[in-house]
Amino acid sequence: MKVKEIFNSDFAVYYEKVINRLSSPVQVNRWRRALIRGTLSVVPEPEVVVDFCSGAGNMGELLLQEKPGVKVLNCDISKPLLHLARERLGSNGFYVCSDNRFFPLKNSVVDVLFSSFCVRNSPEPSLTVSESLRVLRKGGVWAILDFFKPEKGNIFFKVNNCLFKGFMNLSRLATKSKEAIDYLFESIENFFTMSEFVSLLNKNGFRVLIAHEFMGGVAGGVIAIKEVEDV
Ligand SMILES: C[S@@+](CC[C@H](N)C(=O)[O-])C[C@H]1O[C@@H](n2cnc3c(N)ncnc32)[C@H](O)[C@@H]1O
Numbered sequence: 001m002k003v004k005e006i007f008n009s010d011f012a013v014y015y016e017k018v019i020n021r022l023s024s025p026v027q028v029n030r031w032r033r034a035l036i037r038g039t040l041s042v043v044p045e046p047e048v049v050v051d052f053c054s055g056a057g058n059m060g061e062l063l064l065q066e067k068p069g070v071k072v073l074n075c076d077i078s079k080p081l082l083h084l085a086r087e088r089l090g091s092n093g094f095y096v097c098s099d100n101r102f103f104p105l106k107n108s109v110v111d112v113l114f115s116s117f118c119v120r121n122s123p124e125p126s127l128t129v130s131e132s133l134r135v136l137r138k139g140g141v142w143a144i145l146d147f148f149k150p151e152k153g154n155i156f157f158k159v160n161n162c163l164f165k166g167f168m169n170l171s172r173l174a175t176k177s178k179e180a181i182d183y184l185f186e187s188i189e190n191f192f193t194m195s196e197f198v199s200l201l202n203k204n205g206f207r208v209l210i211a212h213e214f215m216g217g218v219a220g221g222v223i224a225i226k227e228v229e230d231v
Contacts, residue, residue, distance in 0.1 A: 101123065142224045
């Protein structure tokens, strides 16, 4: 099953209502909040904010707690998840069904672009990187959160990775879409390590300001600034 099909199947709602509801308060919202706060420290008053692969608007909801009144353009390939985002964010958001290889935006218009668990799901990550560069204005920030391919072998990482895999394998027991969990593990193995990703951004018009590991490297947050003029 392709990613697009996974997130347009019943699994999408299971992902949001079960996996996300359980993991967000325990860990993932902490990572999302760190990314949002780091981003706002660079661009304190963003006007044009885009959340690509917004899913059900988890980033947008936390951003609104930090910046009440901000409007977020939520883009995602999943109509069921965009529907949940609209229920959650209402008139604080705009909602566009779109693919993360082709952003529905003009050049150099975005102040802040969030991509949480997005680039790894791209069928062509290099296109997602070039589209992100294209739509950001010079000085704009791209904030990425993802499960990068592990590069650590230390005990802290191993314990945390066991917890993460254990939680995901438990989720597998409760869903009909076992392929979706298999896909998650495969996509992490096929993704960049955080250092590879940082180096890719630094060579492609961005300057990475922050690259931070969560849970000993199970997940990572990257904050990068667009350094070049129009591309
Ligand atoms: C793990 S969810 C993360 C959602 C949200 N960013 C969050 O932090 O909760 C991954 C999201 O990526 C979206 N997605 C997957 N492939 C995509 C693509 N090719 N283009 C746009 N969105 C995609 C899925 O529909 C899903 O909403």
